[in-house]
Amino acid sequence: MKSEPVVQLRNVTKKIGLKTIIHPISLDIHKGKVFGLLGPNGAGKTTIIRMIVGLASITQGQITIHGANVKYEFEKAIQHVGAIVENPQMYTYLSGYRNLIHTANMLPHVDRKRIKEVIALVGLEKSIHQKVKTYSLGMKQRLGIAQALLHRPSVLILDEPTNGLDPAGIRELRDHLRKLAEVEGTAVIVSSHLLSEMELMCDEFAIIQDGKLIGVKSLEEMMHHDSSDVTIALQVDDPEEAYEALTTAPLDISCTLKDQTLTVKLANDQIPRVVFTLAQGDINIYEVKRVTQTLEDKFLEMTGVR
Amino acid sequence: MYKLLRNENMKLYSKFGTWLMMAILLLVVGLVGLISKYDAPPPDVSQWRSHIEQNIQAIQNSLQNERNPQIARQLEDQLKINEYALSHGFVPIDYTAWSYTKEAISMIPLISLFVIVVAGGIVANEFSWGTIKSLLVKPHSRSKILLAKYMSVLQYALVLLILLFAATFACKGLLFDFSYWDTPYLSVDAQGHVQEGNVILHLFATYLLHSVELLFVATIAFMISTIFRNPSLAIGSSILLLVLGGLATNLLAVKYDWIKYSLFANTSLTMYQDGTPLIEGMTLPFSLIVLGSYFAVFMVITWTVFTKRDIVR
Ligand SMILES: Nc1ncnc2c1ncn2[C@@H]1O[C@H](COP(=O)(O)OP(=O)(O)OP(=O)(O)O)[C@@H](O)[C@H]1O
Ligand SMILES: [Mg+2]
Numbered sequence: 001m002k003s004e005p006v007v008q009l010r011n012v013t014k015k016i017g018l019k020t021i022i023h024p025i026s027l028d029i030h031k032g033k034v035f036g037l038l039g040p041n042g043a044g045k046t047t048i049i050r051m052i053v054g055l056a057s058i059t060q061g062q063i064t065i066h067g068a069n070v071k072y073e074f075e076k077a078i079q080h081v082g083a084i085v086e087n088p089q090m091y092t093y094l095s096g097y098r099n100l101i102h103t104a105n106m107l108p109h110v111d112r113k114r115i116k117e118v119i120a121l122v123g124l125e126k127s128i129h130q131k132v133k134t135y136s137l138g139m140k141q142r143l144g145i146a147q148a149l150l151h152r153p154s155v156l157i158l159d160e161p162t163n164g165l166d167p168a169g170i171r172e173l174r175d176h177l178r179k180l181a182e183v184e185g186t187a188v189i190v191s192s193h194l195l196s197e198m199e200l201m202c203d204e205f206a207i208i209q210d211g212k213l214i215g216v217k218s219l220e221e222m223m224h225h226d227s228s229d230v231t232i233a234l235q236v237d238d239p240e241e242a243y244e245a246l247t248t249a250p251l252d253i254s255c256t257l258k259d260q261t262l263t264v265k266l267a268n269d270q271i272p273r274v275v276f277t278l279a280q281g282d283i284n285i286y287e288v289k290r291v292t293q294t295l296e297d298k299f300l301e302m303t304g305v306r
Numbered sequence: 307m308y309k310l311l312r313n314e315n316m317k318l319y320s321k322f323g324t325w326l327m328m329a330i331l332l333l334v335v336g337l338v339g340l341i342s343k344y345d346a347p348p349p350d351v352s353q354w355r356s357h358i359e360q361n362i363q364a365i366q367n368s369l370q371n372e373r374n375p376q377i378a379r380q381l382e383d384q385l386k387i388n389e390y391a392l393s394h395g396f397v398p399i400d401y402t403a404w405s406y407t408k409e410a411i412s413m414i415p416l417i418s419l420f421v422i423v424v425a426g427g428i429v430a431n432e433f434s435w436g437t438i439k440s441l442l443v444k445p446h447s448r449s450k451i452l453l454a455k456y457m458s459v460l461q462y463a464l465v466l467l468i469l470l471f472a473a474t475f476a477c478k479g480l481l482f483d484f485s486y487w488d489t490p491y492l493s494v495d496a497q498g499h500v501q502e503g504n505v506i507l508h509l510f511a512t513y514l515l516h517s518v519e520l521l522f523v524a525t526i527a528f529m530i531s532t533i534f535r536n537p538s539l540a541i542g543s544s545i546l547l548l549v550l551g552g553l554a555t556n557l558l559a560v561k562y563d564w565i566k567y568s569l570f571a572n573t574s575l576t577m578y579q580d581g582t583p584l585i586e587g588m589t590l591p592f593s594l595i596v597l598g599s600y601f602a603v604f605m606v607i608t609w610t611v612f613t614k615r616d617i618v619r
Contacts, residue, residue, distance in 0.1 A: 053443040055617040079445040089436030094320055102316065105309040106444040147440065 011061035037191035039208035045191035082153035088144025137164035235287040245281040310454035339477035383494040397486040406478035425527035426540030433535040
């Protein structure tokens with residue numbers, strides 16, 4: 001059973017001039033879930049985020065956050081939101097701390113203690129009193145996340161949050177977002193074209209291409225939507241002979257032999273029979289490996305790049 | 307709202323340029339003060355009574371063959387003030403440290419220039435830094451955020467005016483002396499009686515009256531800054547307007563009557579005090595209406611553009 005969605009998009013359309021940048025899109029984003037907006041460059045991810053946070057007008061359709069319409073009750077809707085749109089931008093001539101004060105002054109109920117808390121959270125204690133001018137991209141990104149988390153928003157929106165973070169930073173962010181979603185019930189929206197990390201971060205994805213919503217899938221759906229069919233890679237002493245044996249055997253499988261690797265596509269319950277057939281043919285088997293299709297493969301398949 | 311204003315001020319006063327402009331203003335006050343100390347020393351204060359007596363004599367002479375009733379009236383008022391000052395022993399402002407403050411009204415355009423720089427950057431910089439995005443995704447309406455910025459600009463203008471006011475007084479006082487600083491400001495009311503006023507209040511009110519042009523060029527810079535989101539364009543075009551606006555208006559006023567509807571024909575409200583409007587038939591209420599209309603139009607354009615437009619890269 002699902003709760004009432006926290007963020008709702010209903011037939012949201014964006015036109016600039018005569019050009020339709022976003023074709024009608026409807027999405028539901030739920031409490032405690034990390035929701036990914038996935039798409040290649042120029043797909044319209046940032047445009048969708050801009051509309052959610054009120055930076056861009058909505059040509060048609062409506063967006064609500066906790067039931068408040070972004071267009072008509074902006075202040076009510078946005079008070080729940082912490083957001084970074086594209087790169088986080090700071091006042092570089094102010095210190096990191098002053099930047100946080102600036103943000104805190106615009107938000108309800110943020111005290112000094114909370115400011116200290118978020119500084120510790122993003123690990124900027126050492127450099128917080130330096131001017132932002134001296135920060136690296138990753139440090140700015142961390143400061144941006146601190147700013148977005150300051151008022152404990154129930155909706156966190158991050159556009160390309162991993163941009164500029166080192167692997168350790170990405171891991172930290174990922175763990176933190178997961179924790180926010182699971183422990184505090186925050187609805188998190190992230191956008192990215194880097195699928196490999198989205199895979200580890202998100203519960204649900206909307207795949208966007210050319211301003212159109214191609215599909216919304218949960219992670220499991222994405223990974224196992226035809227789990228009856230699997231691909232295995234076999235490492236044997238004589239691949240050619242093995243290929244012979246398998247293709248002539250009465251099995252409902254498809255084999256390919258490429259670069260001395262034998263790949264077989266088959267139903268899951270056929271695997272033992274394949275092994276048996278090979279053993280019967282006196283072929284030495286060193287490894288039977290299930291080849292998982294990565295999200296990246298799926299994604300590229302869906303968006304038709306491959 | 308107060309916190310929004312505080313944010314704007316924090317950003318403004320953390321910038322080097324903001325303080326640099328104040329420093330330049332102080333420097334100019336100091337230099338001009340020093341130069342005039344040697345170049346044009348002030349009248350000897352011990353001689354003020356005889357100067358006033360001479361002045362009374364001169365006024366009486368010119369009154370005899372003055373036919374313009376308006377000018378005659380002004381001369382009579384001046385006469386009354388002089389006599390009142392003599393009988394009560396009030397040293398005129400020109401003999402005190404306030405004289406420099408009074409003359410420094412001519413430095414207000416310099417303040418206009420500095421305020422343009424601030425007004426032209428305050429909105430456009432947020433766009434060029436990209437910080438506008440985080441500024442606008444906060445639970446405050448866009449109009450309030452813009453208002454905080456506008457107020458911050460006006461506040462800076464006020465700070466500069468007060469700085470000029472205080473610095474000129476201090477400069478003159480230090481270079482000469484502060485004596486008679488509390489001399490009253492004398493004026494003649496409608497009934498023809500001489501009134502004593504507070505010199506500080508009077509001078510500052512005069513500053514404000516001379517700051518109408520400042521207010522408008524700052525507002526225009528702010529508007530251009532909001533529309534074009536480009537600080538250099540806003541600052542450049544407003545400075546051009548500041549330099550050429552009044553000049554062009556004065557030139558055209560000779561030939562064309564319609565120029566009285568232009569902005570810069572109406573910004574010098576003191577012309578009504580002096581009784582010499584730019585174009586005959588112009589009155590104070592007329593100017594106030596024209597100025598009010600321009601102001602309203604600028605405000606509506608600025609706020610509409612800022613609240614309606616998308617924030618793009
Ligand atoms: N102001 C604008 N005028 C015209 N076209 C625009 C405007 N803003 C965005 N677009 C177009 O809309 C499309 C979507 O842009 P958007 O920035 O949302 O993509 P994105 O998915 O965020 O891409 P990226 O991964 O590169 O960040 C692009 O094709 C872009 O050219
Ligand atoms: Mg983008």
